[in-house]
Amino acid sequence: MSKARELTEIGQLREQLREAQETLEAIRRGEVDALVVNGPQGDQVYTLRGADYSARMLLQEMSEGAATLIPDGSILYCNKRFADMVRLPHEKVIGVPAREFVAPADRLEYDALIRRGQNHLAKAELLFCASDGTPVPTYCSVNAISIGDEPCLCMVVTDLAEQKRNEEVIAAARLASSILEQAAEIIVVCDPAGTIIQASREADEFWGKSVLGQSFGEVFPLAGIDASDLQDTADLLRGCLSGKPIRGVGVNFRRASGGNVYMLMSAGPLYDKAGSAVGCVVTLSDISELKQAEEALRESEQKSREQAQMLEQQLIASGRLVSLGEITASMAHEFNNPLGIIMGFVEEMQSTMPSDAADFQTLKIIDEEAKRCQKIIQGLMEFARPTPVTAQTTDVAALITKTLKMIDARLYKQKVGLTEALAPHLPPIHADAQQLEQVLVNLYLNALDAMLGGGHLTVSAQLDGNDDFSKEVVISVADTGHGVPREDLAKIFQPFFTARKKAGMGLGLSICERIIKNHGGKIEVESEQGQGTLFRIRLPVKSLSQ
Numbered sequence: 001m002s003k004a005r006e007l008t009e010i011g012q013l014r015e016q017l018r019e020a021q022e023t024l025e026a027i028r029r030g031e032v033d034a035l036v037v038n039g040p041q042g043d044q045v046y047t048l049r050g051a052d053y054s055a056r057m058l059l060q061e062m063s064e065g066a067a068t069l070i071p072d073g074s075i076l077y078c079n080k081r082f083a084d085m086v087r088l089p090h091e092k093v094i095g096v097p098a099r100e101f102v103a104p105a106d107r108l109e110y111d112a113l114i115r116r117g118q119n120h121l122a123k124a125e126l127l128f129c130a131s132d133g134t135p136v137p138t139y140c141s142v143n144a145i146s147i148g149d150e151p152c153l154c155m156v157v158t159d160l161a162e163q164k165r166n167e168e169v170i171a172a173a174r175l176a177s178s179i180l181e182q183a184a185e186i187i188v189v190c191d192p193a194g195t196i197i198q199a200s201r202e203a204d205e206f207w208g209k210s211v212l213g214q215s216f217g218e219v220f221p222l223a224g225i226d227a228s229d230l231q232d233t234a235d236l237l238r239g240c241l242s243g244k245p246i247r248g249v250g251v252n253f254r255r256a257s258g259g260n261v262y263m264l265m266s267a268g269p270l271y272d273k274a275g276s277a278v279g280c281v282v283t284l285s286d287i288s289e290l291k292q293a294e295e296a297l298r299e300s301e302q303k304s305r306e307q308a309q310m311l312e313q314q315l316i317a318s319g320r321l322v323s324l325g326e327i328t329a330s331m332a333h334e335f336n337n338p339l340g341i342i343m344g345f346v347e348e349m350q351s352t353m354p355s356d357a358a359d360f361q362t363l364k365i366i367d368e369e370a371k372r373c374q375k376i377i378q379g380l381m382e383f384a385r386p387t388p389v390t391a392q393t394t395d396v397a398a399l400i401t402k403t404l405k406m407i408d409a410r411l412y413k414q415k416v417g418l419t420e421a422l423a424p425h426l427p428p429i430h431a432d433a434q435q436l437e438q439v440l441v442n443l444y445l446n447a448l449d450a451m452l453g454g455g456h457l458t459v460s461a462q463l464d465g466n467d468d469f470s471k472e473v474v475i476s477v478a479d480t481g482h483g484v485p486r487e488d489l490a491k492i493f494q495p496f497f498t499a500r501k502k503a504g505m506g507l508g509l510s511i512c513e514r515i516i517k518n519h520g521g522k523i524e525v526e527s528e529q530g531q532g533t534l535f536r537i538r539l540p541v542k543s544l545s546q
């Protein structure tokens with residue numbers, strides 16, 4: 001090639017480059033009116049000659065994305081919104097096949113839309129995929145237009161992301177309100193000041209009118225509460241807002257229409273995105289009927305017990321049965337009098353006899369044995385005596401501390417260590433404190449008898465049970481003594497069973513069992529020979545209705 005020709009070609013190429021740069025610049029400024037596309041039949045020019053300025057402004061500013069496509073699907077023109085939607089600068093969108101902005105899974109649907117759009121207005125929901133991979137749900141409509149004489153397609157794309165989000169929010173709100181509408185329980189949402197801002201229909205029914213805007217304490221005035229560390233409604237909500245949820249606490253509320261209603265209450269805090277408490281949600285289930293059923297059961301148990309006693313009395317009265325108690329009591333009484341006389345004489349003889357006299361030791365033995373007989377008689381009388389429960393509000397922890405003081409000296413003498421593990425805030429129980437004292441002392445003395453060579457005594461008390469119906473105070477008395485042989489375990493609660501033939505009467509545990517049963521409780525034993533023994537007493541917690 002001659003040098004002159006090369007120079008001419010370089011000049012032409014420079015000219016083409018300048019033109020290309022100018023075109024790019026015009027596209028960047030949104031001034032482009034035409035696009036030259038290389039095709040098999042040579043360059044083809046697509047222009048927007050008919051578009052006037054105001055129409056273009058409208059296109060630029062509209063909230064839908066808009067683009068014109070030439071027959072091969074490339075974008076001839078697009079507005080700012082379209083470029084924003086696919087997250088590319090305006091000039092980078094021009095000339096790109098629109099299909100590339102459609103998510104691969106939706107491309108066949110896109111092809112079908114384009115085909116339909118060539119004949120008449122066609123619409124479809126399509127998932128676009130922005131240049132950075134962000135999925136953009138859209139509603140896309142395609143229509144055939146002519147630009148000059150050239151057939152083109154006009155595409156309008158509506159971003160559905162916001163609408164979808166709104167739909168989700170609306171659906172969530174609808175779900176929440178239908179939950180509140182349908183819930184068979186009382187559900188209320190309170191703001192931090194305790195004002196009800198949302199409520200289920202049941203809440204309105206409880207109050208007799210709408211509870212919205214009312215204070216929680218006003219709608220649900222407290223008549224009583226089972227959890228001893230909670231005082232009032234304000235306390236409940238305060239605890240809840242500070243992050244302490246309430247689970248299944250028995251609460252007695254006063255009804256506006258009169259009377260009380262017993263409910264199981266749960267509450268938990270609500271947090272905003274920043275993690276601060278913005279209120280709490282409280283659920284209340286009416287369990288008055290359950291409570292009444294429990295009361296009825298307890299009453300019927302009591303009645304059957306009384307009926308059994310009455311029947312026994314009738315049998316006794318009819319002369320067909322003489323109760324063990326009656327025989328024991330009369331025998332004890334008959335023995336007591338002569339024994340008293342014997343002891344009186346012995347005491348008198350001892351007082352007039354010098355301590356080195358030959359018979360003094362004999363008299364001493366008579367005195368000791370007579371005293372032992374008296375103790376046996378006392379035990380028998382105690383066993384035979386009916387022991388009605390005189391129940392009062394009793395603090396178990398205080399009772400344990402008091403009874404442990406009584407065995408201080410023996411613990412010290414026998415070198416027995418003591419652990420007192422009492423759970424804080426134990427609820428008071430409904431019990432006969434004197435009888436419980438008797439039970440505890442019996443168990444301590446048995447434990448001490450089993451640890452004559454020293455050991456450790458652990459007395460603990462705690463609350464057990466998940467709901468208010470099954471809540472019990474559990475007292476454990478555990479020792480590290482010689483234990484009970486396996487074959488004796490079933491017998492130790494039987495009257496007169498004793499392994500301490502000389503010292504025991506075998507009545508202690510049977511009296512304990514009777515007392516605990518009369519309190520509606522249970523006594524259990526676990527023992528490992530050579531390791532120790534544990535007695536566990538379960539006593540029902542005093543219920544609110546008592």
Ligand SMILES: Nc1ncnc2c1ncn2[C@@H]1O[C@H](COP(=O)(O)OP(=O)(O)OP(=O)(O)O)[C@@H](O)[C@H]1O
Binds near residue numbers: 481484504
């Ligand atoms: N902590 C214990 N460790 C080992 N054995 C025990 C313990 N407590 C009870 N026993 C066994 O159970 C038996 C029955 O106990 P219970 O208290 O009824 O009668 P006792 O202690 O023998 O006589 P008492 O009538 O004076 O109480 C005891 O003799 C003993 O064998």
Ligand SMILES: [Mg+2]
Binds near residue numbers: 507
């Ligand atoms: Mg005993």
